[in-house]
Amino acid sequence: GESVGLHLPTLSVQEGDNSIINCAYSNSASDYFIWYKQESGKGPQFIIDIRSNMDKRQGQRVTVLLNKTVKHLSLQIAATQPGDSAVYFCAENGDNQGGKLIFGQGTELSVKP
Amino acid sequence: DSGVTQTPKHLITATGQRVTLRCSPRSGDLSVYWYQQSLDQGLQFLIQYYNGEERAKGNILERFSAQQFPDLHSELNLSSLELGDSALYFCASRDHTGASGEQFFGPGTRLTVL
Numbered sequence: 001g002e003s004v005g006l007h008l009p010t011l012s013v014q015e016g017d018n019s020i021i022n023c024a025y026s027n028s029a030s031d032y033f034i035w036y037k038q039e040s041g042k043g044p045q046f047i048i049d050i051r052s053n054m055d056k057r058q059g060q061r062v063t064v065l066l067n068k069t070v071k072h073l074s075l076q077i078a079a080t081q082p083g084d085s086a087v088y089f090c091a092e093n094g095d096n097q098g099g100k101l102i103f104g105q106g107t108e109l110s111v112k113p
Numbered sequence: 114d115s116g117v118t119q120t121p122k123h124l125i126t127a128t129g130q131r132v133t134l135r136c137s138p139r140s141g142d143l144s145v146y147w148y149q150q151s152l153d154q155g156l157q158f159l160i161q162y163y164n165g166e167e168r169a170k171g172n173i174l175e176r177f178s179a180q181q182f183p184d185l186h187s188e189l190n191l192s193s194l195e196l197g198d199s200a201l202y203f204c205a206s207r208d209h210t211g212a213s214g215e216q217f218f219g220p221g222t223r224l225t226v227l
Contacts, residue, residue, distance in 0.1 A: 043221050
């Protein structure tokens with residue numbers, strides 16, 4: 001069949017505002033979650049991770065929230081900057097063995113100066 | 114710079130051909146993972162090697178194969194190429210000694226099949 005491009009959800013924010021990117025994961029047995037940032041033409045770059053025994057973890061300007069009840073993950077970016085413009089992927093470890101990652105479809109963040 | 118290197122950066126070939134993609138993991142990382150990123154499928158796990166042994170397999174076609182060598186670099190072989198194999202291919206490596214499950218991604222190889 002004919003291939004169609006992924007229509008990524010897009011989030012557009014003003015520079016300086018906070019951004020919240022959401023992700024639903026699939027496997028209730030997953031015990032490790034990770035957020036990656038991918039800029040155009042580059043490989044995914046680690047932002048922050050969280051294990052299932054936590055519901056919140058903070059990094060520099062970023063916070064990840066995990067809600068296992070509804071299998072939901074969110075990434076909050078404080079004081080969003082133009083350099084934050086990229087596609088953001090959440091990933092889960094799925095099978096708890098070996099560490100293969102199952103990626104979500106991604107969200108494109110656009111920061112307006 | 115993640116410390117993971119991939120060559121070549123770009124590859125253009127014809128249907129039916131065979132190509133080899135190469136990955137060198139970060140120094141000391143024993144695991145190498147291969148992922149395919151296409152427009153219609155997103156980032157998909159293909160296969161993992163740990164210290165030379167296949168550890169996990171994902172959505173990898175039978176036309177594709179991989180191996181990890183004693184120096185821990187890995188190669189992904191794609192044969193009988195089809196138009197739909199055009200994609201970005203990433204490898205990632207991981208250090209299993211710490212608590213983090215972070216995988217460090219290389220810059221990718223962009224494969225175009227004409």
